[in-house]
Amino acid sequence: MTAIESRPTASEPVLLPTGAIEACDFSFFYGKKQALFDVSLAIEPRAVTALIGPSGCGKSTFLRSINRLNDTIPGTRHSGEILLDNDDVYSKGTDIVALRQRVGMVFQRWNPFPTSIYDNVVYGPRINGVRSRSELDAIAEDALRRAALWDEVRGRLRTSALGLSGGQQQRLCIARALANQPEVLLLDEPASALDPIATQKIEALLYELKSQLTIVIVTHNLQQAARISDRTAFFFLGKLVEADTTDRIFTRPREDRTEAYITGRFG
Amino acid sequence: MVSLTYIAAALATLPLIFILVHLVRAGAASINPAFFMQMPKPVGESGGGMANAIVGTLILISIAATVGLPIGIGAGLYLAEHKGKRLANTVRFLSDVLNGLPSIVMGIFAWQFLVRPAGHFSALAGGIALGVMMIPLVTRTTEEMIRIVPNSLREAALALGYQRWRTSLSIILRTALPGIVTGALVAVARVAGETAPLLFTAFGNQFWSAAIQRPIAALPLQIFTYAISPYDAWHSQAWAGALVLIGIVLVISIAARLATRSRFGSAVD
Numbered sequence: 001m002t003a004i005e006s007r008p009t010a011s012e013p014v015l016l017p018t019g020a021i022e023a024c025d026f027s028f029f030y031g032k033k034q035a036l037f038d039v040s041l042a043i044e045p046r047a048v049t050a051l052i053g054p055s056g057c058g059k060s061t062f063l064r065s066i067n068r069l070n071d072t073i074p075g076t077r078h079s080g081e082i083l084l085d086n087d088d089v090y091s092k093g094t095d096i097v098a099l100r101q102r103v104g105m106v107f108q109r110w111n112p113f114p115t116s117i118y119d120n121v122v123y124g125p126r127i128n129g130v131r132s133r134s135e136l137d138a139i140a141e142d143a144l145r146r147a148a149l150w151d152e153v154r155g156r157l158r159t160s161a162l163g164l165s166g167g168q169q170q171r172l173c174i175a176r177a178l179a180n181q182p183e184v185l186l187l188d189e190p191a192s193a194l195d196p197i198a199t200q201k202i203e204a205l206l207y208e209l210k211s212q213l214t215i216v217i218v219t220h221n222l223q224q225a226a227r228i229s230d231r232t233a234f235f236f237l238g239k240l241v242e243a244d245t246t247d248r249i250f251t252r253p254r255e256d257r258t259e260a261y262i263t264g265r266f267g
Numbered sequence: 268m269v270s271l272t273y274i275a276a277a278l279a280t281l282p283l284i285f286i287l288v289h290l291v292r293a294g295a296a297s298i299n300p301a302f303f304m305q306m307p308k309p310v311g312e313s314g315g316g317m318a319n320a321i322v323g324t325l326i327l328i329s330i331a332a333t334v335g336l337p338i339g340i341g342a343g344l345y346l347a348e349h350k351g352k353r354l355a356n357t358v359r360f361l362s363d364v365l366n367g368l369p370s371i372v373m374g375i376f377a378w379q380f381l382v383r384p385a386g387h388f389s390a391l392a393g394g395i396a397l398g399v400m401m402i403p404l405v406t407r408t409t410e411e412m413i414r415i416v417p418n419s420l421r422e423a424a425l426a427l428g429y430q431r432w433r434t435s436l437s438i439i440l441r442t443a444l445p446g447i448v449t450g451a452l453v454a455v456a457r458v459a460g461e462t463a464p465l466l467f468t469a470f471g472n473q474f475w476s477a478a479i480q481r482p483i484a485a486l487p488l489q490i491f492t493y494a495i496s497p498y499d500a501w502h503s504q505a506w507a508g509a510l511v512l513i514g515i516v517l518v519i520s521i522a523a524r525l526a527t528r529s530r531f532g533s534a535v536d
Binding site: 067069072074097098099100101104105107109111112113114115123124127128173176177180 | 351417419420421422423424425426427428429430431433438441442
């Protein structure tokens with residue numbers, strides 16, 4: 001098992017890595033409380049995988065384990081592995097900074113930095129050492145275009161990011177993650193606080209993006225999961241109950257608990 | 268019941284208004300260009316100013332800020348990012364104790380460790396004494412301001428591949444900056460008027476001196492000296508000095524507020 005080390009710089013083409021994720025008997029603990037139990041799940045590259053399940057079922061914990069954001073919480077530990085392109089993200093030699101640049105993340109509550117739209121987008125490339133103004137400009141435009149925000153903000157890149165609408169701020173956060181040229185994009189209920197039109201824009205955007213990178217989305221909205229995902233994984237009480245194509249999960253689930261949840265009998 | 272709170276609120280602002288009105292009435296008459304440009308005149312001669320004390324106070328405040336702000340802000344950052352750790356709790360407790368330390372004790376401490384070894388009073392010793400007094404104030408306000416930065420910003424930075432220390436410095440500190448500046452100003456304002464720690468450190472100086480290794484005049488000391496004198500002319504000079512002291516604090520506050528006013532709005536409030 002080799003460690004995740006350096007990655008291609010932002011200016012290089014990004015289609016080389018595949019962005020395949022595979023969890024093998026992965027368990028996670030917050031102190032004494034076990035949040036995930038032996039989760040084994042293969043996530044297909046360049047597709048949208050939805051993680052569904054009732055609150056507290058461990059789907060967000062699983063998502064935040066992929067980019068090791070849970071490491072920032074004291075007293076957590078894990079067992080098992082999560083492989084990203086066959087490298088264990090939890091191996092000793094993993095460069096967490098490089099990992100998080102390869103695995104971008106978007107949160108439920110949009111969280112742009114209190115600075116300009118432009119500065120928000122180029123934050124990641126800047127800490128990677130990109131200094132050239134023209135290069136940063138190109139990265140910013142590319143990321144904003146990919147996030148379907150360019151046409152709305154091109155005239156006011158230097159104004160405050162906090163002046164945008166909620167949906168625009170969320171797409172800005174997606175652009176900010178894309179500027180790092182990630183192979184994987186993790187989204188934790190990205191549209192749950194947005195109105196239907198803004199939600200629709202985010203969904204359309206994810207549909208566009210999935211040809212370029214691997215997308216994993218946690219959602220409470222079953223219709224959303226059904227609309228946008230290729231595969232769906234159902235979590236319950238910290239265990240992965242069932243994972244299959246979305247079509248199959250929503251029409252002919254194997255497990256009774258999946259069916260009960262899908263049909264709204266609990267959760 | 269509610270009306271009592273209105274009365275209390277009025278009573279809370281009344282002293283400030285009363286002080287300001289009285290200061291202006293008693294001191295404004297002595298404020299003229301000469302007050303800022305000239306040295307004190309000997310007893311009996313009319314006119315003269317406090318140029319040496321005004322410059323002295325500015326020098327003392329600068330030294331104090333140089334000592335107190337970096338240490339205070341750094342310690343506050345540490346406390347906010349390592350909350351719950353035993354060392355952080357100890358530092359926070361000691362900081363609170365230091366905050367409660369009488370300022371005269373700080374003066375004795377500075378005299379013992381800075382004035383005595385050097386063999387003479389100095390502006391440096393006075394400035395350091397004031398700077399040490401600023402540390403706990405700045406530490407606690409910095410910690411509070413950083414704590415109210417939303418955790419989501421911290422996570423956003425970490426998820427972008429920021430190292431922890433870098434997140435602290437570039438995102439958290441910048442977001443909390445307006446609040447930290449306010450805290451720093453409160454600390455500066457507080458020490459600018461301190462007299463006790465200067466009595467046997469900066470000592471005061473009737474003559475012009477801007478050298479930090481020599482005794483230096485300071486507005487609070489000058490006010491003290493003039494106020495307890497038996498001369499009416501010196502009394503009105505003392506009122507004018509007090510007015511100038513308040514003016515300096517006000518100008519520093521406004522300038523720093525303007526300098527740090529965020530162009531992008533705050534993510535905190």
